[in-house]
Amino acid sequence: xxxxxxxxxxxxxxxxxxxxxxxxxxxxxxxxxxxxxxxxxxxxxxxxxxxxxxxxxxxxxxxxxxxxxxxxxxxxxxxxxxxxxxxxxxxxxxxxxxxxxxxxxxxxxxxxxxxxxxxxxxxxxxxxxxxxxxxxxxxxxxxxxxxxxxxxxxxxxxxxxxxxxxxxxxxxxxxxxxxxxxxxxxxxxxxxxxxxxxxxxxxxxxxxxxxxxxxxxxxxxxxxxxxxxxxxxxxxxxxxxxxxxxxxxxxxxxxxxxxxxxxxxxxxxxxxxxxxxxxxxxxxxxxxxxxxxxxxxxxxxxxxxxxxxxxxxxxxxxxxxxxxxxxxxxxxxxxxxxxxxxxxxxxxxxxxxxxxxxxxxxxxxxxx
Numbered sequence: 316x317x318x319x320x321x322x323x324x325x326x327x328x329x330x331x332x333x334x335x336x337x338x339x340x341x342x343x344x345x346x347x348x349x350x351x352x353x354x355x356x357x358x359x360x361x362x363x364x365x366x367x368x369x370x371x372x373x374x375x376x377x378x379x380x381x382x383x384x385x386x387x388x389x390x391x392x393x394x395x396x397x398x399x400x401x402x403x404x405x406x407x408x409x410x411x412x413x414x415x416x417x418x419x420x421x422x423x424x425x426x427x428x429x430x431x432x433x434x435x436x437x438x439x440x441x442x443x444x445x446x447x448x449x450x451x452x453x454x455x456x457x458x459x460x461x462x463x464x465x466x467x468x469x470x471x472x473x474x475x476x477x478x479x480x481x482x483x484x485x486x487x488x489x490x491x492x493x494x495x496x497x498x499x500x501x502x503x504x505x506x507x508x509x510x511x512x513x514x515x516x517x518x519x520x521x522x523x524x525x526x527x528x529x530x531x532x533x534x535x536x537x538x539x540x541x542x543x544x545x546x547x548x549x550x551x552x553x554x555x556x557x558x559x560x561x562x563x564x565x566x567x568x569x570x571x572x573x574x575x576x577x578x579x580x581x582x583x584x585x586x587x588x589x590x591x592x593x594x595x596x597x598x599x600x601x602x603x604x605x606x607x608x609x610x611x612x613x614x615x616x617x618x619x620x621x622x623x624x625x626x627x628x629x630x631x632x633x634x635x636x637x638x639x640x641x642x643x644x645x646x647x648x649x650x651x652x653x654x655x656x657x658x659x660x661x662x663x664x665x666x667x668x669x670x671x672x673x674x675x676x677x678x679x680x681x682x683x
Contacts, residue, residue, distance in 0.1 A: 316624050316627070316628060316675065321672070321675045321676050322676060324631055324672050325376065325672060325673070325676050327637060328373070328645070328669060328672065329373065329377060329379075331636075331637070331645055332369060332370070332373050332382070332669075333381075334640060335369075335643060335644075335645075336370075336381070336382075336385050338353075338643045339353055339366065339643060342354075342355040343355055343356050343357065343358050343360065343363055343366070344356070344362075344366050344643070344644075344662045345360060345362045345661070345662055346649070346651070346656050346659045346660060346661050346662070347642070347643055347644045347659060347660040348659050349659075351636070351639065351641060351642035351643055351644065351660070352643055353643045353644060353660070353662070357403075358392050358393060358395075358396070359393075359396045359399075359403035359404065360403075361405075361407035361410055361411065362410070362661075362662050362663055363389070363393060363411050363415075364389070364393070364410050364411040364412065364413065364414040364415045365410070365414060365662045365663045365665070365666035366389075366662055366666075367385075367386040367389035367390075367414060367415050368413075368414025368415070368418065368666050368670075369665060369666050369669050370382045370383075370385050370386035371383075371386050371414065371415075371418045371419065371422060372418075372669050372670060372673050372678065373669070374386065374422070375418075375422055375673075375678065375680050376673055376676065376678060383423075386415075386419070387419070389415040390412065390415040390416035390419055390427075390428050390431045390432075391427070391431070393411050393412065393415060393416075393431070394416075394431050394434065397434060397438070403454075404438065405442070405451075405452065405453050405454050406439065406442060406450055406451065406452050406453070406462070406464075406465045406468055407464070407468060408435040408438050408439050408468070408471065409435070409439060409465075409467060409468025409469065409470060409471040410467065410468060410663075411435070412431060412432055412435035412436075412471060413432075413468075413470055413471055413474070413682040413683060414666070414682065415428075415431075416428040416429075416431040416432040416435065417432045417471065417474055417682045418680070418682045420432055421680055421682065422680060429478070432471070432474065432475070432478075433475055433478075433479065435471060436471050436472055436474070436475035436484055437475075439468060439469075439471055439472060440472060440475075440483070440484055440487050443487045443490070443491070444458075444459070444512075444514060444517065446514075446515070446516065446517035447459065447494065447512045447513075447514065447516075447517030447518075448490040448491065448493065448494045448517070449461045449490075449491055449494045449495075449510075449512060450465055450468075450469070450487070450491045451514075452464075452465060452509070458514035459511055459512040459513055459514035459520070460509055460510070460511055460512075461491075461494065461495065461498075461499070461509070461510045461511075461512065462508060462509050462510070462525065462537075463495065463499050463506055463507065463508055463509075463537040463538075463540050463541050463544075464537070464540050465491065465495070465544075466492070466495060466540055466541055466543075466544020466545065466547075466548070467540055467543060467544050467547070467683055469487075469488040469491055469492065469544070469548070470488075470547050470551070470682060470683045472484040472485060472487055472488040473485050473488055473547075473548075473551035473552075474682065476488075485551070485552070488548070488551075489548075489552060489554075492544075492545070492548050492557060495510075495541075495544075496545070496556070496557070496560050498510045498519055498522070499522075499541065500541060500545075500560055500563070500564065503563075503567055504563040504564045504565070504566055504567030504568070505533040505538065505567055505582065505583075506533055506534075506537050506538045506541045506564065507522040507523075507530070507537075508522075508523065508524060508525030508526055508527050508534050508537045509522060509523035509524075509525040510522050510523075511523065525537070525652075526651065526652035526653075526655075527581050527652075527653075528581040528583060528584060528653060529583075531583070532581050532582070532583035532584075533567075533571075533581065533582040533583055534580070534581055534582075534652070535568075535571075535578040535579065535580055535581060535582050535593050535596040536580075536593055536595055536596040536599065536651075538564060538567065538568050538582065538596070538600070539568065539596045539597075539599035539600035539603065540599065541560075541561075541564045542561060542564045542565050542568055542599075542600050542603040542604070542607075543561075543599055543600070543602055543603030543606060543683065544603075545557045545558070545560045545561035545564065546558070546561040546565075546603050546606035546607050546610075547603075547606060547683055548561075549561060549610065550606060550609075550610060558607070558610065558611075561603070561606075561607055562607060562611075565600075565603070565604055565607055565619060565622070567582075568600050569604075569622045572626075573587075575629050575633060576597065576622075576625045576626045576628075576629045577592050577593075577594055577597040577626065577629055577630065577633070577634060577648070578592065578593055578596050578597060578600075579591065579592055579593065580592070580593045580596075580650040580652065580653055580657075581653065591648065591650045591657050591658045592634075592648045592649075592650065592658075593648075593649055593650040593664075594630060594634045594646045594647065594648045594649045594661075594664050594668075595646070595649040595650075595661045595663055595664030595667065597626050597629070597630055597634075597664075598626075598627075598630060598646065598664050598665075598666075598667035598668040598670075598671060599663075599664075599667045600623075600626065601622075601623040601624075601626040601627050601630075601667070601668075601671040602623075602667050602670050602671040602674065604619045604620070604622050604623035604626070605619070605620065605623045605671060605674045605675065607619040608620035608623065623671065623675075624675070627668070627671055627672065627675070630646060630668060634646050634647050634648055635647070636660075642660075643660075644660030644661075644662070644664075644665055645660075645664075645665040645668055645669070646660055646661075646664045646665055646668055647660055649661035649664045670683075
């Protein structure tokens with residue numbers, strides 16, 4: 316992609332997101348089906364932060380106040396769940412507060428946003444199991460479960476150490492990363508979704524397929540969470556072990572892509588006939604590949620940057636809704652798993668597409 320093409324996509328995103336503001340209104344979007352209308356899910360749901368995250372990126376890239384105005388209230392809305400009698404908050408407070416409170420504080424210096432970000436970091440840190448060295452996923456009786464998605468949530472802990480000077484947050488994040496590296500990433504760069512430990516002893520028990528096809532398959536979005544998560548952890552720590560894992564996962568992801576560079580929902584499907592793609596996995600991976608390209612030696616950059624650009628160009632030209640102004644999402648053909656939200660638009664796919672395109676246009680204020 317040349318600089319003119321990249322800038323043109325950002326201008327197209329301005330028009331698209333402006334329409335989304337009018338269309339989405341006060342809704343909390345998660346997925347949009349064939350009718351192109353985003354649902355309105357509860358404010359405690361794990362995807363709540365992605366729509367305001369899009370708005371904050373657009374504000375940071377353009378300086379246009381209406382993006383900031385639309386995004387401003389979201390961290391306060393989320394904070395209410397800390398005092399409600401519910402167990403809906405869990406490991407995904409990173410997704411919820413990084414793209415609301417943390418980015419708001421980074422861009423504007425707002426002190427209430429700072430306080431809310433630290434409150435969320437404290438909540439996430441409290442889920443750490445010091446015997447097994449992992450952050451517990453979900454609630455109910457899943458005391459020993461870990462999921463690959465959490466590799467993005469731990470950026471909240473790195474931020475908390477950076478802004479407070481307290482290293483305990485990042486120590487937890489690093490221990491969780493080491494555990495995920497050992498049990499969640501296979502030698503070939505493929506990944507597990509759910510890892511189960513004995514919460515009392517910390518001993519590894521088994522892995523589950525989760526949203527992937529099977530325990531020994533590779534859910535493509537999970538692989539993209541790993542790719543970007545380990546790249547981000549390297550950026551925060553400088554520990555080359557994590558960069559090497561990010562590169563190994565990236566190599567697997569790139570090698571497993573079909574001709575149009577957008578993955579099917581799982582990388583180990585026996586047959587592709589009738590199987591759906593996941594544009595959200597593509598967008599997340601593209602953003603992670605750009606992170607790797609930003610930190611590797613000059614001779615390696617092209618491998619990762621070119622792969623990211625191929626993915627983003629395919630999403631832009633084959634999966635976007637530019638010619639469907641009534642559609643409330645940016646990307647089509649996302650899939651949560653083989654059994655839920657198949658061939659839909661997903662708000663996190665939209666977010667990571669915007670994040671990746673912003674990176675291509677020089678954006679540096681990232682929070683993940």
